[in-house]
Every structure is written in C-alpha cells, then in structure tokens.
Amino acid sequence: MAKAARGHGLAAEIVGIGRDATRLEAARRDGALDRVTTDLAAGIADADLVLLAPPVGVIAAMLEDVARVCGAQTIVTDVGSTKAAIVRTAERLGRTRQLRFVGSHPMAGSEKSGYGEARADLFRGATVVVTPTESSDPTAVKTVSQLWERLGAGRIVTLDPEAHDRAAAAISHLPHVVAMALVDAVDRFEPAALDIAARGFRDTTRIAASDPVMWEEIFLANREALGQSLIAFREALAELERLVAAGDSAGVRATIARIKARREALR
Secondary structure, three states, X not given: OHHHHHHOOOOOOOEXXXXXXXXXXXXXXXXXXXXXXXXXXXXXXXXXXXXXXXXXXXXXXXXXXXXXXXXXXOEEEEOOOOOHHHHHHHHHHHOOOOOEEEEEEEOOOOOOOOHHXXXXXXXXXXXXXXXXXXXXOXXXXXXXXXXHHXXXXXXXXXXXXXXXXXXXXXXHHHHHHHHHHHHHHHHHHOHHHHHHOOHHHHHHOHHHHOOHHHHHHHHHHOHHHHHHHHHHHHHHHHHHHHHHHOOOHHHHHHHHHHHHHHHHOOO
C-alpha cells in the first residue's frame, strides 16, 4: 500500500508503524516510508488516513487504541480479509467517540509475505470490497473508495460486512483450505508423486504456501461462513466421487462440462 501510494503521488508523508522498527527500515531506505515508529499515537498524529494491515485477529483490538488517539477528521480503513467482527468493533467504538472507520478488502495478493515481496502495482485492475454501514460517514466512504480507485483498482464493490464474509469464505478462504488439503492428501496418498509435480499441480496449490499465522487467524475469524462453504464443497466432491465410483461416464462428462461452463463465465 505504501509503495502504491508513493508511486501514485497520493501522500505528502507516509509513516510506517509496527512492533519492531528494524523490520520497517528496508521500506524507509527504499523510500516507500518517510519515517517509522513503534509508537501508535506518534505515528498517526495529524494523519489524514490510517490504514490497518496487521493480521485480522489484531485489527479489532488495534481499533481501540486508534480510536483513542486519532484526530476527529482522520479516516481509518483496513485491509482485513474478514469484516464482520472488525466493523462491529468500529461501530461500538463510534457510539462513544469520533471514529470515521470504513472497512475495505482489496482482492489482491499472493502467497508471499514481507516487504521484499511488496509490489506497487498490486492493486492494478483489482476488485476492492468496501463495507460501510448505515452509521458510516458518507465522506469517509467516498474517500476510501476514491483512494482505491487512484491506486489502480478496476472495480469497487460495496457489501455489508456479513455478505462480504460469506463471499470471502467462498472465493478466498475455501480455496486456501482446499489447496492446503490437496497438498496434504497427495502427501498422505503418494508422497513420491510430489517429486514429479508439474505446472498444473503447482498452479492449483500455489496458495497452500501462504503464511500460516495469517491464515490461521482468517480461518478462525470467519469460521462460521467457512464451515458452511466447506459443507458445500464436500457435497460437490461427494457428487464427483459417486459418479466416478459408479463408472458413470455420461454423468462425469456432464458434471465436468457444467463446471467448465461456469468457470469460463467468470469475468
């Protein structure tokens, strides 16, 4: 985000806040950050915009501190992969103090992590979901949406937080579970086969190499919707398993054709 904002000339000053300032130094030396600090209050003092980007399990807790020290005109957003719990916390805090929070989730990224993997063009053409509620400040919603557009997003979609979490469970969290389970299944069934795994298997399971800490928190934060999506996945898998076990050639072909058509219809 800092690289993209710098590349598009969107900020007069970009401050990096983290638990360990030494881990932020590479970004400062590279010019993505102007200064770094471990002091949240000092970091967001006089900020126009605060972006929260720790793991989802930390964002809700951070909002307490942010709401206590940010200015009345500061807009706060995040990039968490789940939204309901975070937005509920923001709304609760907003009842007793000024907090101009708007949740957002850029549908972009990779299995890589760390500043060394950061790309200024990450959001180019991406879909970004914004999750305002009835109590959200309209100006803040507009500002956050325009920010993502100026960073190169191709489409801004507005969803309520619960709808976002169901959608994210279906098209992001479930695929990560499936990719991880697929690698584990091959390792259980025929581990030597991994030695000859080619592009198809590697492409299908790329996201299984994602950061364990981040995805542990995402899975648990969205466990209800993820659990429902896993039920649907097991039903789909069971149907294919039944057709194969029965030797139903026509059924296998028809099912694959139906799924193929649905996949090809994706924009």
